[in-house]
Amino acid sequence: MKAGILGLGYWGPNLIRNFLSQSEVEKVYGCDLQDSRLNFIKSKFPSTILTKDYDEMLKNVDVVAIATPVATHFNFAKQALLMGKHIWVEKPFTATSQEAVELIELAEKRNLKIFVDHTFIYTGAVRKMKELADNGEIGDIKYFDSVRVNLGLFQHDVNVIWDLAPHDLSIMGYLLPNNKPIAVAANGIANFYEHENVAHLSVYFNNNCFAHFHVNWTSPVKIRRMIIGGDKKMIVFNDMENLEKIKVYDSGINISKREEIHEALVQYRIGDMHSPKVIQTEALSLGANEFITAINENRQPLTNAVDGLAVVKILEAAEESIKHRGKIVEI
């Protein structure tokens, strides 16, 4: 299989490296318009075949990974699908849900696979949380709270929600497949230019669950923490920890009857904490493997265009909401 990588900026080199390491991949192509980037790849990965011409690269490859600004995903992806290539698209999948739908239909018609790079789904920590969620250990999830803040690179074309929230939204969708988001509210501020650098995103579900996402490009400290409140146990995922990334708390609050709701009668359960070992394999390498395997087995990859669309729908709604100071937007 021959693979082409479009866009060799921040993320592209990681894609080159990981596709090179896939046994199924015999040749890797790279495409970008900037000489500096092409030269960088040349020096680090001499075996890569480089070009400035996307059409030409498309002719030579079986699959293409698109790592360009989100506004350009649709055209590059459509072009690749029209030429019969399976595609890998960086997150967020597309700039609008309509673009996503069009790509999904096009891929279905031609039986081509679309992989959306929700990388976190392939991390050991998230897979461990999925295991805990699916085996019923944490019970019903009552709330999902995510914080992703640091001194981060501003994007010139999108706000902090489009830049950071897709990671956490994809994790939410993965862990809560049965909870349907029904409405979104987003608040925040753009301190420096028209795009928000601080934002808070609330997601309402069709059941007794609630999710919140705090993203910030201008925090002096780096925080990457997720709290998942189950009615049996609760999980804290701290991605800044080297080893103990996942902590499972056998803690909660038991309330059987409304009468019991007052200080004296609330029953706390504070038990042991357990931090399961988490696999360290590089997520991107597992993702590339899943993409290739899905193609060979002619099935949808674990992180596919439907997941990508689900995330884009929330981002769209958040965009409308935040422009109206948190107006509720139905999905």
Add this chain to the structure above:
Amino acid sequence: MKAGILGLGYWGPNLIRNFLSQSEVEKVYGCDLQDSRLNFIKSKFPSTILTKDYDEMLKNVDVVAIATPVATHFNFAKQALLMGKHIWVEKPFTATSQEAVELIELAEKRNLKIFVDHTFIYTGAVRKMKELADNGEIGDIKYFDSVRVNLGLFQHDVNVIWDLAPHDLSIMGYLLPNNKPIAVAANGIANFYEHENVAHLSVYFNNNCFAHFHVNWTSPVKIRRMIIGGDKKMIVFNDMENLEKIKVYDSGINISKREEIHEALVQYRIGDMHSPKVIQTEALSLGANEFITAINENRQPLTNAVDGLAVVKILEAAEESIKHRGKIVEI
């Protein structure tokens, strides 16, 4: 001066202890309807004069501290003022802003002082932050982010915002006296009964600043952290730290022109971190002293009814907003 404490439940004993330790206070009275509480105070603070009759206590004291459920604050406070007593009221000041206004007017007419117990204003950490904010060291505050979550006692009469947010709202008002809150949006969920146990409160200002408050009674981990993003420096206040509660980061983002907003040109400044020593004196004792001093000097105390009203206005707006999934509510 003789002081009376009404309500000897969770917080009352702390008030008894701290008023007893004030040199200006010659006698301390306590009032509650529950025998168990009266007996507890008797054994721990034998010199306290105890009664079940509020009227009787009022007759004997010069000042009264009201530590009862918020719904009852207004009547007890009004009664005290009508009898010419200075009052201390626990947070939140009143159940409605209208009640607060009425008490303020009543106190003014009779030249009586109202102290609202926004205790955190008297902590060494908050006073240090005030110092940093006032001396211009952190510059213009761009955002104010507060998290106060743990496995907390449910209140039977109010939701988690009314219970926990007053602490942080009073700190915000203290540090940002010139930023006028103009609108509020609140989101959250009531997983267990009609009052929300998880909530997110956004506050919009009349300038380029934004504040957010995350409160949760059902978090497996206890987090008490505030981030104050100034355009010169940023402060992180971690109240779970024993010693290094305040950290000042000489970090930020410099953007002179809109053109500069793209990855290549954003200028980060990551400098030293400084953790100033913070005074450890018990806040409640300093508060009691301020109350007494303000009375003797016939001036408003540092945390007065106007501050209490400002907090209640936001709580009222938050209540309306959260019942309508984050509808923006002007203040």
Add this chain to the structure above:
Amino acid sequence: MKAGILGLGYWGPNLIRNFLSQSEVEKVYGCDLQDSRLNFIKSKFPSTILTKDYDEMLKNVDVVAIATPVATHFNFAKQALLMGKHIWVEKPFTATSQEAVELIELAEKRNLKIFVDHTFIYTGAVRKMKELADNGEIGDIKYFDSVRVNLGLFQHDVNVIWDLAPHDLSIMGYLLPNNKPIAVAANGIANFYEHENVAHLSVYFNNNCFAHFHVNWTSPVKIRRMIIGGDKKMIVFNDMENLEKIKVYDSGINISKREEIHEALVQYRIGDMHSPKVIQTEALSLGANEFITAINENRQPLTNAVDGLAVVKILEAAEESIKHRGKIVEI
């Protein structure tokens, strides 16, 4: 039962409070020479009967707790035993092992009980470690490493080993009842006066185990950590943590044959971490209860004079060793 507390300085008030809270204790006496201390107890615990005369107090009580400088323990203890009183002695038990032996013999003759206040043995954390050690979960203990450092109060009569190490030595003896210390080496420095403020104590055993204790009165940070290296699992006890004090690591190194000792073949096992819930009851209260119960059941208390002697033997050897720059001293 009537209890008398001798020495009302730093620790005495805690003894007064905890003996007062024992249902079996009908009356508590206090004895000290300083008026300031007597007045302090009078105001905080009005029901205490106070005196400056030890003999007089001894006449009135059934048991006496001795909380004076270690050099004075022997005489006060002997006097009490001669008057037929059961005794509680603060750690370290005595200034010399010979004193300890004499008190043990005297108590045996008169069937009196000696409780040595190795308080940590009654903490939830240490009891949990004992449970893990006894049920075989951690396997054979290969090493025991303890650090107890902070900016601490200098003792004018003893060095930092005598002041801080008894806590950790008593824990070691409790967790390793079958490992006999055979020799001791101690190194350190006295930067400020003749007694060492920084010290390192090594303990050799009669088997393949080793223990080390690091104590320091002049550390800018407070560290209270113990690592117990078992060949099945390892425990880290961090007493500075509020909740997760005990962490059990399912980690280790497996080496079957000497040939396998080189980088390529060492087999690491890094598994889950588990932090068991630890009981929060005040240790001193459980200690007081154990003392009283042991007397009533006419048995030796859990922390008795034999344990106290074992600790004093190591302290004596450490004293000799540190004065000779770590000379090995057999026990």
Add this chain to the structure above:
Amino acid sequence: MKAGILGLGYWGPNLIRNFLSQSEVEKVYGCDLQDSRLNFIKSKFPSTILTKDYDEMLKNVDVVAIATPVATHFNFAKQALLMGKHIWVEKPFTATSQEAVELIELAEKRNLKIFVDHTFIYTGAVRKMKELADNGEIGDIKYFDSVRVNLGLFQHDVNVIWDLAPHDLSIMGYLLPNNKPIAVAANGIANFYEHENVAHLSVYFNNNCFAHFHVNWTSPVKIRRMIIGGDKKMIVFNDMENLEKIKVYDSGINISKREEIHEALVQYRIGDMHSPKVIQTEALSLGANEFITAINENRQPLTNAVDGLAVVKILEAAEESIKHRGKIVEI
């Protein structure tokens, strides 16, 4: 300048990469006996010229870096010096101080430079501590305490002291150039084979200062912490921190007269904490640059053979001491 790297195992590839990145270096050679290692370098650094023949490599290069087991350093180094090559030797410099002396004399005769790779000296954190030590900010250093423990790779030829302590011993020598070590005592245990896996090293100086080094290959947690107790300020260097590696505590103990040594009169000073920004440049790259610059300027490099000898002397003494349960060994 042409550079050759001997030994392409664990550390060798880092040397290849960093010498390749030096502008002064036109060609890099690599030498090892194992094909797997040669192939690995070939694939990652195609421009490297590889060989199994050390003599041949020596003929082609101007400088050689020796990254082989310590027992072999001497012969390889001597051979290179005899052929007129400047040498870079990994830590520890040699297996005996006598070997070190011989190499030093040989290099002097031929005016060749010896660089000993005490990498930590080139880290931003250590350079910052050096700055603080030299500008007098921390005052006289009273003690130096180092902990370097984790689940580490066993060395088949040396114990944990020879493997881990050289890092910390070189830092000590760098920060305390005027404190002469006069004696050493080492304690520990070999739980698995003849070489110790847990060890404690005490260093006595010719003045009122003391140093201790705790090294352990079998700790479930990774700790890399150094405390430097100055009489003005104290430094804590936590190498596990990503950003705040260095914390300077304006804390200490003031004692003017011997009489003052008792609880009541010890004067604590607990002030602010300051965490200076630390440069992130890769230490090894700065080391390579220093090596080349020293050669060009015909001067001794910052980390030279004399420093290497000083470390080896302590290691030798520690080896003798630990085999005799901490016997003091003069240097």
